[in-house]
Amino acid sequence: MIKRFFSYYVPHKKLFFIDFFSAIVVAVLDLFFPIVVQWFINTLLPQQEWDKVVWVSGGLLLTYLISAYLQYNVNFLGHKLGIHIETDMRQDLFESIQRQSFRYFDNTKTGHIISRITNDLFDIGELAHHGPEDLFIALMTFVGAFGIMFYVNPTLAIVALVFVPFLIALITYTNIKMNQAWSKMYAEIGDVNARVEDSVSGMRVVQSFTNEAHEVEEFRKNNRRYQKAKVGGYKVMGYTSSGIFLATRLMILSVLLVGAWLLYTNSLDVGEFVLFILYINILFKPIEKISAILELYPKGMAGFKRFTEVLDTEVDIEDKPDAKVAPVLNGDIEFHNVTFSYENNRPVLNDLNLFIPAGKTVAFVGPSGAGKTTISSLIPRFYDVDSGAITINGINICDMTKKSLRSQIGIVQQDVFLFSGTLKENIRYGKLDASDEDIYRAAKLANLDGLIESLPEGYETQIGQRGLKLSGGQKQRIAIARTFLKNPPILILDEATSALDTETEALIQESLQELAADRTTLVIAHRLATIRHADHIVVVTKDGIAEQGTYEELVAKNGVFATLNNIQLTHV
Numbered sequence: 001m002i003k004r005f006f007s008y009y010v011p012h013k014k015l016f017f018i019d020f021f022s023a024i025v026v027a028v029l030d031l032f033f034p035i036v037v038q039w040f041i042n043t044l045l046p047q048q049e050w051d052k053v054v055w056v057s058g059g060l061l062l063t064y065l066i067s068a069y070l071q072y073n074v075n076f077l078g079h080k081l082g083i084h085i086e087t088d089m090r091q092d093l094f095e096s097i098q099r100q101s102f103r104y105f106d107n108t109k110t111g112h113i114i115s116r117i118t119n120d121l122f123d124i125g126e127l128a129h130h131g132p133e134d135l136f137i138a139l140m141t142f143v144g145a146f147g148i149m150f151y152v153n154p155t156l157a158i159v160a161l162v163f164v165p166f167l168i169a170l171i172t173y174t175n176i177k178m179n180q181a182w183s184k185m186y187a188e189i190g191d192v193n194a195r196v197e198d199s200v201s202g203m204r205v206v207q208s209f210t211n212e213a214h215e216v217e218e219f220r221k222n223n224r225r226y227q228k229a230k231v232g233g234y235k236v237m238g239y240t241s242s243g244i245f246l247a248t249r250l251m252i253l254s255v256l257l258v259g260a261w262l263l264y265t266n267s268l269d270v271g272e273f274v275l276f277i278l279y280i281n282i283l284f285k286p287i288e289k290i291s292a293i294l295e296l297y298p299k300g301m302a303g304f305k306r307f308t309e310v311l312d313t314e315v316d317i318e319d320k321p322d323a324k325v326a327p328v329l330n331g332d333i334e335f336h337n338v339t340f341s342y343e344n345n346r347p348v349l350n351d352l353n354l355f356i357p358a359g360k361t362v363a364f365v366g367p368s369g370a371g372k373t374t375i376s377s378l379i380p381r382f383y384d385v386d387s388g389a390i391t392i393n394g395i396n397i398c399d400m401t402k403k404s405l406r407s408q409i410g411i412v413q414q415d416v417f418l419f420s421g422t423l424k425e426n427i428r429y430g431k432l433d434a435s436d437e438d439i440y441r442a443a444k445l446a447n448l449d450g451l452i453e454s455l456p457e458g459y460e461t462q463i464g465q466r467g468l469k470l471s472g473g474q475k476q477r478i479a480i481a482r483t484f485l486k487n488p489p490i491l492i493l494d495e496a497t498s499a500l501d502t503e504t505e506a507l508i509q510e511s512l513q514e515l516a517a518d519r520t521t522l523v524i525a526h527r528l529a530t531i532r533h534a535d536h537i538v539v540v541t542k543d544g545i546a547e548q549g550t551y552e553e554l555v556a557k558n559g560v561f562a563t564l565n566n567i568q569l570t571h572v
């Protein structure tokens with residue numbers, strides 16, 4: 001874990017070394033100060049060499065100036081290093097999330113993902129800056145100061161050293177406790193974010209059921225749990241800093257007492273006594289640094305652990321090492337004995353065989369939950385089959401690269417997802433390098449041009465978060481325009497018009513028929529009238545394919561389809 005953490009320093013090694021070197025020089029200069037003071041007291045003052053006093057003071061001023069400059073390096077470049085590392089990690093995390101499959105998102109709350117990208121990484125930057133540098137400086141100052149103290153007076157040095165094992169024990173114990181506390185805190189803030197995300201995205205549902213008070217109460221519970229976890233961490237921190245304070249003050253007191261005795265028995269002179277007191281103060285610095293790391297390390301590492309968990313999540317839909325770029329997928333689509341389940345329980349599809357001829361429109365109908373959407377999700381490999389195979393142009397889709405497969409499949413669903421931004425940006429999402437002319441053409445083909453012309457800002461109209469400012473039919477047409485722009489040989493229309501009134505539906509059907517022309521098209525529909533002209537109709541039930549044929553054939557068969565059709569006709 002630590003090795004992996006350090007790998008993030010590699011691209012910024014220059015910054016790291018400047019910062020590290022500056023910090024070392026500052027610490028060394030600090031170490032020399034008491035020696036100079038002792039020299040002042042024991043040598044320069046008794047001999048009254050004023051010119052030397054002035055020279056030494058000048059020298060000290062120079063070292064202070066150098067030290068000030070180096071401290072600027074430590075503070076600025078060190079933090080810069082920290083934020084660079086944090087940014088790199090955030091980028092890696094985002095990229096890793098982009099690679100995850102549908103299954104990952106089925107089982108992961110958005111708020112938890114946001115939490116990992118934001119909160120978890122905050123403390124990592126600080127740890128990256130302070131961690132190695134402060135630890136090294138602390139150890140160096142500690143060893144340096146003790147070395148000099150031993151050299152000057154071993155007895156007094158041992159008196160100070162007695163407290164060190166106690167400090168180490170305290171630091172180790174609290175480190176473990178704080179690690180637990182911060183891990184819990186990160187998990188809790190993840191839950192807080194998840195609830196905010198759920199509640200804000202579902203605000204229309206919340207308010208329509210007047211469940212605001214319920215949401216507030218649920219949020220309060222999450223918020224309190226986070227508060228409790230954080231308070232737990234601060235409690236351990238409180239114990240630690242008090243423990244460290246007491247141990248260091250006892251250290252001073254003991255040195256004062258024993259030092260006074262040694263002075264009294266002439267085993268120590270005044271200069272050495274002052275030197276010791278100054279070194280004890282210098283010793284506080286590494287102790288403070290270590291206690292700061294003690295706070296940072298568990299926090300940063302808890303965040304880093306959660307960060308690596310996402311990075312290490314196995315991506316279940318990946319290109320095979322020998323995957324090939326798919327040719328133009330204008331051939332037949334075939335399911336060969338396909339079995340598929342979402343979880344390890346009942347298969348949604350069981351030993352399914354299916355033939356979708358090239359360039360034809362095949363409709364899938366049947367009761368809700370039968371598996372129609374599932375069939376369409378397997379073709380772009382949003383999920384992989386448990387057994388059997390799906391081929392297009394006779395090639396197993398698992399032998400193609402994901403990118404070349406998915407770039408040839410267009411999907412228009414009932415729920416259209418739009419991004420915050422302008423109308424034009426949302427259409428362009430279908431083909432990021434499309435020219436404005438291509439976009440206008442696609443909009444026209446999707447019957448969107450009339451709407452756009454009626455808007456004061458036309459294509460530059462902001463559509464609000466997830467297209468909230470648009471009607472269902474308008475969103476649908478944007479989705480169709482996107483797909484025109486993408487121009488894929490395979491098309492999946494999943495309940496694309498079911499949320500629309502008859503007039504809008506007729507308008508959109510027109511666009512869809514245009515879109516489907518010359519493409520292999522799968523249409524999933526509940527309203528059977530909309531698929532009357534499909535080349536082939538497949539009736540899917542929970543037990544698999546119940547029947548298939550043309551509209552006329554199925555009506556004549558008087559089976560499941562005919563029954564469904566009759567019900568719908570009598571209800572119209």
Ligand SMILES: Nc1ncnc2c1ncn2[C@@H]1O[C@H](COP(=O)(O)OP(=O)(O)OP(=O)(O)O)[C@@H](O)[C@H]1O
Nearest residue numbers: 106342343348366367368369370371372373374375
């Ligand atoms: N992401 C998922 N994770 C787990 N189970 C799922 C998931 N998506 C669908 N299911 C389950 O798989 C079964 C088939 O669902 P699917 O959406 O394919 O049905 P459908 O025929 O398209 O239904 P509808 O006509 O209502 O859209 C259902 O029992 C559903 O609960």
